[in-house]
Amino acid sequence: MVDWETLRSACEACHRCPLGQTRTNLVFGVGNPEAEILFVGEGPGEQEDLKGEPFVGKAGILLDKMLACIGLSRQENVYIANIVKCRPPHNRDPLPEERFSCLPYLREQTKLIRPKIIVCLGKVAATTLIDPSFSIMRSHGVWYERKGFWMIATFHPAALLRNEGLKRDAYADLLRIRAKYEELTSDSKKEPPAETDG
């Protein structure tokens, strides 16, 4: 298994698809490398490309609020990455060949982080990681157990900015994510039972 530094260098030097030629910065990922939850978006937009960090534009501000409302943050207890690490021109969806060229890097990141939960933000992440025919409208908020990970998809924050009506369902998904996080982390956090006399 590669280490973080080697993996980042490999991504910096990557020529597996043409996106590396048009990007400003590689957008590798951000957060706690030992996080129990990995959030995956689709790919960097303009702001992310300029800053080299995922989710720093309007959608990112909303994502940070969504995380905060269930006690999570990129500074503390989640890791955030994307299906592709270089900005697709004009913010188009990453093409299937771009997604699958970049996916091995996300897999290596996942091996290093070893999260218990993977949250797909939107259709591109869900169709790439859960099921090619995944429908966000039909199957958001549903848990899938895959290769030792608990996986779930919810609406992409950019979709929530376009359609406020989805926010109620997105909030319910967030509560499910918080509940699963507590369920999966409570055992390791539990103190051994206190000894009692008699």
Ligand code: URA
């Ligand atoms: N949208 C994404 O899917 N990822 C980002 O990093 C920013 C916007």
